Amino acid sequence: MALDDKVPALKSFSSVALSGVTARKDGKIYGVPFATQTLVIFYNKKVYAKLNLKEPESWDEFLANLKAIKAAGITPLANGGKEGWALEVLHGVVCPNFYGASSYYNALVKGETNFTDERYQKSLEKLLELRPYMPENFMSVSYADMQMSFINEIAAHFIGGIWEAGYFKSQNPALELDIFPGPAAKKGDPRYVSSYADGSYGVYSGSKNIDAAVKFINFTATKEFGQFFTDNLLQLSPVPGVVPKGEILQKVLKLNQNSTPYVTLVGFRWEEPTGSALLQSALQGMMADQISSKDVVNEVQKGVAIWYKPFQK
Amino acid sequence: MILRMRFREAGLPGKTLYLFFELLLATYTVLILLPLVNMFLSSFKSTREIFSSPYALPREFRLDNYLQVWVRGRFGRYMLNSIAVTGLAMLLDLLLGSMAAFGIARYRYRLNTAIYLLFLSGIMLPLKAAVIPLFLLLKRLGLLNTTTSLVLVYAAMSLPSTVFILTGFMRGLPQDLDDAARIDGCSEPGIYWRVILPLVRPALAIVTIYNAIPIWNDFFFPLVFIQSDDLKTLPLGMTVFFGQYQTNWALLFTGLSIAILPMIALYLMLSKQFIQGLTAGAIK
Amino acid sequence: MTNRNVHRNLWIGFFVLPGLFLVGLFIILPLFLSLVNSAFAWEGIERRAFVGLDNFASIFSRFPYQKRFFNAVRNNLVWFTGTMLLQNSTGLLFGFLISKRIRGYRLYKSVFFIPVIFSIVAVGFLWTLYLNPQLGIVNRTLKEIGLKRLALSWLGDTRLATPTIIAVNIWRWLGFPTLVFHAGINSIPEENLEAATLDGAGDWTMFWRVIFPLIMPSITIITVLTLIGSFNVFEQIYVMEGLAGGPYYSTDTLGTLFYRTAFGAVDTGIPQIGIGSAIGVVIYLLTFAASGISAVMLRRREVEM
Numbered sequence: 001m002a003l004d005d006k007v008p009a010l011k012s013f014s015s016v017a018l019s020g021v022t023a024r025k026d027g028k029i030y031g032v033p034f035a036t037q038t039l040v041i042f043y044n045k046k047v048y049a050k051l052n053l054k055e056p057e058s059w060d061e062f063l064a065n066l067k068a069i070k071a072a073g074i075t076p077l078a079n080g081g082k083e084g085w086a087l088e089v090l091h092g093v094v095c096p097n098f099y100g101a102s103s104y105y106n107a108l109v110k111g112e113t114n115f116t117d118e119r120y121q122k123s124l125e126k127l128l129e130l131r132p133y134m135p136e137n138f139m140s141v142s143y144a145d146m147q148m149s150f151i152n153e154i155a156a157h158f159i160g161g162i163w164e165a166g167y168f169k170s171q172n173p174a175l176e177l178d179i180f181p182g183p184a185a186k187k188g189d190p191r192y193v194s195s196y197a198d199g200s201y202g203v204y205s206g207s208k209n210i211d212a213a214v215k216f217i218n219f220t221a222t223k224e225f226g227q228f229f230t231d232n233l234l235q236l237s238p239v240p241g242v243v244p245k246g247e248i249l250q251k252v253l254k255l256n257q258n259s260t261p262y263v264t265l266v267g268f269r270w271e272e273p274t275g276s277a278l279l280q281s282a283l284q285g286m287m288a289d290q291i292s293s294k295d296v297v298n299e300v301q302k303g304v305a306i307w308y309k310p311f312q313k
Numbered sequence: 314m315i316l317r318m319r320f321r322e323a324g325l326p327g328k329t330l331y332l333f334f335e336l337l338l339a340t341y342t343v344l345i346l347l348p349l350v351n352m353f354l355s356s357f358k359s360t361r362e363i364f365s366s367p368y369a370l371p372r373e374f375r376l377d378n379y380l381q382v383w384v385r386g387r388f389g390r391y392m393l394n395s396i397a398v399t400g401l402a403m404l405l406d407l408l409l410g411s412m413a414a415f416g417i418a419r420y421r422y423r424l425n426t427a428i429y430l431l432f433l434s435g436i437m438l439p440l441k442a443a444v445i446p447l448f449l450l451l452k453r454l455g456l457l458n459t460t461t462s463l464v465l466v467y468a469a470m471s472l473p474s475t476v477f478i479l480t481g482f483m484r485g486l487p488q489d490l491d492d493a494a495r496i497d498g499c500s501e502p503g504i505y506w507r508v509i510l511p512l513v514r515p516a517l518a519i520v521t522i523y524n525a526i527p528i529w530n531d532f533f534f535p536l537v538f539i540q541s542d543d544l545k546t547l548p549l550g551m552t553v554f555f556g557q558y559q560t561n562w563a564l565l566f567t568g569l570s571i572a573i574l575p576m577i578a579l580y581l582m583l584s585k586q587f588i589q590g591l592t593a594g595a596i597k
Numbered sequence: 598m599t600n601r602n603v604h605r606n607l608w609i610g611f612f613v614l615p616g617l618f619l620v621g622l623f624i625i626l627p628l629f630l631s632l633v634n635s636a637f638a639w640e641g642i643e644r645r646a647f648v649g650l651d652n653f654a655s656i657f658s659r660f661p662y663q664k665r666f667f668n669a670v671r672n673n674l675v676w677f678t679g680t681m682l683l684q685n686s687t688g689l690l691f692g693f694l695i696s697k698r699i700r701g702y703r704l705y706k707s708v709f710f711i712p713v714i715f716s717i718v719a720v721g722f723l724w725t726l727y728l729n730p731q732l733g734i735v736n737r738t739l740k741e742i743g744l745k746r747l748a749l750s751w752l753g754d755t756r757l758a759t760p761t762i763i764a765v766n767i768w769r770w771l772g773f774p775t776l777v778f779h780a781g782i783n784s785i786p787e788e789n790l791e792a793a794t795l796d797g798a799g800d801w802t803m804f805w806r807v808i809f810p811l812i813m814p815s816i817t818i819i820t821v822l823t824l825i826g827s828f829n830v831f832e833q834i835y836v837m838e839g840l841a842g843g844p845y846y847s848t849d850t851l852g853t854l855f856y857r858t859a860f861g862a863v864d865t866g867i868p869q870i871g872i873g874s875a876i877g878v879v880i881y882l883l884t885f886a887a888s889g890i891s892a893v894m895l896r897r898r899e900v901e902m
Binding site: 331334335337338339341342344345346348349351352364367368405409410412413415416417420422428431432434435437438439440441442443444445446447449450465466468469470472473476501502505526529530531532533537547548551552562565566569572573576577579580 | 605606608609610611612613615616617619620622623624625626627628630631634642687690691694699700701704705708709710711712714715716717718719722723724726727732734737768771821825828829831832852855859860870873874876877878880881884885888889
């Protein structure tokens with residue numbers, strides 16, 4: 001059921017949050033989002049302290065940190081390639097600062113450029129530079145393995161979604177973690193983070209208790225609910241005015257000032273073949289040296305162009 | 314037996330070959346037993362212990378993991394569901410299958426062969442490929458997410474091979490039995506139930522073993538038809554431990570050990586019939 | 598029709614119809630509906646326009662379906678050849694050795710069957726744990742005994758993934774052909790073997806000229822079952838690599854392609870019933886044709902005892 005008129009609070013939500021609940025067919029809003037996610041780099045504070053490292057601002061500084069950690073005999077990066085979606089997440093953290101973040105995204109969505117844009121292709125190649133710092137045989141490392149190695153302090157960095165913060169802490173209370181956004185191409189440039197609306201609550205139009213449902217759903221758009229949500233689940237609520245507890249989430253709120261849509265999920269996951277599915281498998285091929293970055297972008301472009309009208313000129 | 318190998322009489326090349334074959338067989342045996350023994354031993358360890366000393370005997374045989382898996386992992390529930398689904402499907406299959414075999418084997422009529430072939434066609438057709446219409450059909454019948462859906466589908470799937478095996482056995486029984494019973498005033502169902510069925514009891518055992526194992530182990534249909542956790546069968550329930558966001562190695566090994574126990578128990582009880590059962594259909 | 602005949606036919610109906618109904622409703626009807634579904638376009642689970650063979654055209658000629666389809670078929674063929682060559686020939690050897698009562702045959706007979714009774718899912722999960730590159734027991738053992746160079750990325754290397762999964766499947770299944778062949782060899786009457794020995798046949802000749810032809814029925818069964826299995830393999834890959842047949846489609850088969858297309862991959866896919874049904878129909882035809890043809894071919898070679 002369309003909620004535009006039923007939930008007035010929706011008007012004050014951010015556009016990122018609303019993009020995940022707006023139907024493409026009629027432009028109406030069909031849900032109240034309950035979480036937004038941001039993609040970041042987690043790191044182990046103890047390792048950084050021991051090796052006297054500072055949060056990197058540029059890509060080169062990041063690689064230098066990874067190198068130092070590897071020299072000290074610790075696995076620098078937990079990430080692996082067995083699950084394609086983890087590589088998509090990796091690209092969501094690393095690539096925006098190289099392909100031009102929202103300016104590229106907006107042009108892409110309008111069809112003014114496409115996936116074969118050199119900016120996008122070159123940004124994917126940055127992922128290859130991380131391979132020496134990934135675990136041995138990283139293509140066999142599954143997402144669960146990745147989580148485990150960061151939680152058990154075997155690996156020093158974990159590139160992923162902010163939703164893991166609560167999970168990591170609960171699995172190992174002794175773990176001291178912090179986050180920083182994907183490094184900029186050049187020191188001093190703004191650092192963008194991919195973000196997207198995660199889930200939402202909707203109302204079934206055939207419900208026998210429409211009034212009660214609408215009343216409840218208005219509640220989920222209130223600050224009271226948003227605060228309750230973020231306090232208990234340690235995730236970011238899209239309700240405006242909600243202040244998350246804890247340093248990490250507050251840091252993410254600040255980082256979100258430079259948020260950019262998580263390209264493939266936000267823009268191209270709504271018809272088959274989805275941009276996400278295409279990118280996930282293709283990135284596996286690239287990270288395994290089976291295909292080049294050019295092949296990757298060609299594959300994604302070819303697949304998405306089947307159904308994405310702006311690409312069909 | 315003529316085929317028996319005579320080691321002592323063989324020459325050197327014969328002896329070497331013999332030893333080589335023994336090595337192969339022994340290697341495979343070790344390859345089977347080691348991983349399984351390791352799996353069971355690991356189920357008694359904590360995750361940390363599994364990593365630190367993977368080959369050693371557990372420090373203590375704690376049942377902690379088993380409790381967790383059974384209760385928190387709801388394995389008790391899943392096991393019950395598996396027993397219910399497999400049991401009911403087999404009962405339905407045996408009943409309808411033996412009836413159909415009786416109807417085909419003990420009477421002569423024009424449609425006889427056609428009906429037999431209709432049943433048989435089910436053997437070569439992979440039902441998995443028709444899962445979409447099956448899914449939509451069950452949805453229309455309101456049977457999605459019910460135990461009934463699994464029971465009916467499994468029974469249907471088992472019928473072709475059941476009819477095949479039982480028809481073969483029933484055909485081997487002399488026709489005089491039926492006639493004699495009829496003269497004695499026995500009704501048709503009576504002949505089926507009291508005369509023929511008892512005589513094919515070994516075949517019923519074979520059919521049970523042949524079909525029950527794949528049904529018990531099946532993962533695909535519960536995956537497609539069952540959504541609520543309450544109704545999951547054991548193979549599907551196990552996937553919980555390999556979910557996208559969890560890794561507890563100790564619980565994983567324990568879950569695997571539990572899942573395997575019923576089949577091992579069954580196997581130990583019936584190993585002779587087991588092997589006979591699965592190869593009987595084959596020889597025919 | 599006489600009264601007795603009617604009476605008799607009613608009883609036949611009573612016995613046969615329930616089973617026939619179940620098979621008709623749950624096996625034959627869905628097969629037929631699959632064919633029907635493949636001829637339409639779909640939007641989610643809503644059927645739209647009739648498109649005839651267009652979905653099949655997509656599979657065979659359009660990106661990305663064509664690429665995925667032929668990649669999958671190639672993998673299925675790898676499954677078939679790998680399984681026939683490694684599993685079934687070893688099974689034949691083992692069955693023969695057990696029939697010959699090689700030392701320890703009783704132990705082998707009972708142990709070999711244990712993996713067969715496990716669920717594919719359990720086997721897949723177990724070996725995924727063991728094949729974990731850093732923590733799994735396979736690589737750890739290899740490193741300990743000094744074979745570090747063999748501690749490879751079993752499920753992560755695009756060239757090793759499918760062979761690895763096939764190897765695990767062979768580990769599980771080997772007992773089955775072993776016992777089928779063993780039973781087949783045992784059922785050869787003594788006279789044939791005696792006659793051959795009297796004619797001066799050694800072990801080698803005995804095996805290829807006498808035993809092999811006489812166990813053709815077993816060979817037929819195993820070959821046909823392997824064919825059917827190879828075209829329908831799904832759970833092993835789903836459990837060890839996921840629905841997308843990773844890495845980079847190297848383990849994708851008709852089974853995973855079908856499921857992914859029909860139901861949509863976990864977070865990133867949308868169901869496409871029309872094309873999925875078409876893939877299903879193709880799987881049917883391939884399975885049916887392949888098993889039918891091989892059954893006929895092998896039946897011809899079966900020698901009368």
